[in-house]
Amino acid sequence: MHPLRIERLVYRWPGAARNTLEIGALSLASGESLFLFGPSGCGKSTLLSAIAGVVEVPKGAIRVADQDVGAVHGGARDRFRVDHIGMIFQVFNLIPWLSATENVLLPCTYSRHRRVRAGDNPEGTARRLLSELDLSDPSLASKPANELSVGQQQRVAAARALIGKPDLILADEPTSALDEAAKAAFVDLLTRECAEAGTALLFVSHDRSLERQFDRSVDFRDLNRSAA
Amino acid sequence: MLGFSLRSLWNRRFVASLTVLAISLSVALILGVERLRDGARDSFANSASGIDLIVAPRGNSVQILMATVFGVGSTGTGMTWESFEWLEDRPEVAWAIPIQMGDNHRGYPVIGTDGSYFEHFRHSGGQPLxxxxxxxxxxxxxxxxxxxxxxxxxxxxxPGDVIVNAHGSGEVSFDVHDDAPFTISGVLAPTGAAVDRMVFVTLEGFDIIHAQADAPLSDPLDPAAMPADDHDGHDAHGDHEVTEAGHGHEPDQINAVYVGLIDRTNVLGLQRAVNERPSDALSAVLPAVALAELWGIAGTAERAMRLMAWAVALAGMIGMVVMLSATLDTRRREFAILRSVGATPTRIFALIVTEAAVLTAAGLILGLILLTVATFVTDPILSARFGMRLGFDVFGARELGTLFVIFCAGLLASLIPAIRVYRMTLADGLSVRL
Known part of the structure; x- marks a missing residue:
């Protein structure tokens, strides 16, 4: 089973003059972490949207957990996404008025699959994940998310992406709002947790200082022929 | 979903509570207006039952009804006792009750009448006093x-207490008949009708207080103020056994007569006979017709009030739509996050509708509480002033219907922001950019 396998993906934004993505092949094994780097605006986020099934992709081009993303439609795609993919964004990852723990548990409310895999006690799992991500203080876990620092918010987002052991985590520049020390610590925690859970990690960034912490790194410009 | 909506609303509790307040006010207003109307109609309808015809000096039928049955206002100048006897002797008449008015007891109307009143008067659909x-x-x-x-x-x-009446119908009276006190012989059981607010004295007693007034009373609008100087029957009131046949004391002038017929179908014939009686200018009023006439007059005000109430409801709904719509832009990020964790656009659509449902339902409940409190506060005042009760009864089918309509209007109104959100989430996808 491949958490992610891309073959001959061509994507063009509706109305765009030329293709945004032209990717020959890209695949990830379970537990593998991939660092994908490239300058802003080269299509990295579009690739993540395509994998997450937010944009319409041709059939057969993208498989997540051996399922063709292009063949799933509408609400089923939203459910498919939460079942198999955890996502971490650059900033503003959390519902501001929910507590850290409640934010972590969100995928379990929308996905039975994730809930089942989160164990008998999802809340306990959420707390364990938070404490492994250095958020063990109970007062932090019950605080509304908007009272947490940016670094803390990103770690809560990581815990949310990890809960219920999805096959794949897509991280879209999650460290861009963090300082140098926090960046390294965050990536360290994230890669370690992913490896433990057997979750593949696709980490997109323009900051190559993080490159060494991943199993593999790829220059997006080499991968995407349309960008050349 | 419900819990999530509640948390989301709690996060915006200030604006949300204002919205709920607006809706609840409109609910209380709509139901309150209806209850006031029903209460007024019921109390009026209950106050006069079993009276086929009210005969009074010529005047407006609504005014006659108000004055005689509800003790509000007065009739025209007095009618003669001869006219009363003429009425009583008509073959189609089963009974006739003489009524004198124009005095008050501490603001409550005083009715001069005889024992036949208690025998024939009916209220609340036929119950005797x-x-x-x-x-x-x-x-x-x-x-x-x-x-x-x-x-x-x-x-x-x-019973046994001594009371003093005053001239006129206002609550403040300077002309107190303290030289002619009455002794309470009985207290009526509550009826919920206008009689609860009335004091009944004998025709003879009613005349005495005016006979003893030193100066002739000069209120031309008040027939009871006419000096009754011919009281030759007064010295014989030891044998005033009040019976239906003999009215003991015979005053010169009375203000109205309640008439009951043997056969109701004769009512129009009698009405014509009364109206055509040459010696006395009289009006014969059918209570039901006068009541309908009254509602015709009140109808315009009722419609205006109802329109106002629904306008307030509309304003409340618009307020809710404004509140839900205004927050949409700041919540875009929230919706994108929800989608990234698996919420479908339909779920997010449902989230908005649920929030509206919660707001509307809270508004309905608060509105009912407001209405109950308002009823609790105003009921004693209304019943004391106007003899009408709003009642705390469980909601009738019509009220439930009204509540249902408001609730549906709330849901319908929420479709405006919900559809916007649906489109927005589809267009935004997972991008969290603002």
């Missing part, structure tokens, strides 16, 4: 008084 304590006008003379339940309750009256 009954006593809570004491007796009706007994043989003990002209100074007997029977007080309505509310008058007794308000002033703590019991």
């Amino acid at each position: 009954s006593l809570a304590a004491g007796a009706f006008f007994t043989g003990d003379g002209a100074d007997a008084a029977v007080v309505g339940a509310e008058v007794a309750a308000r002033f703590g009256y019991a």
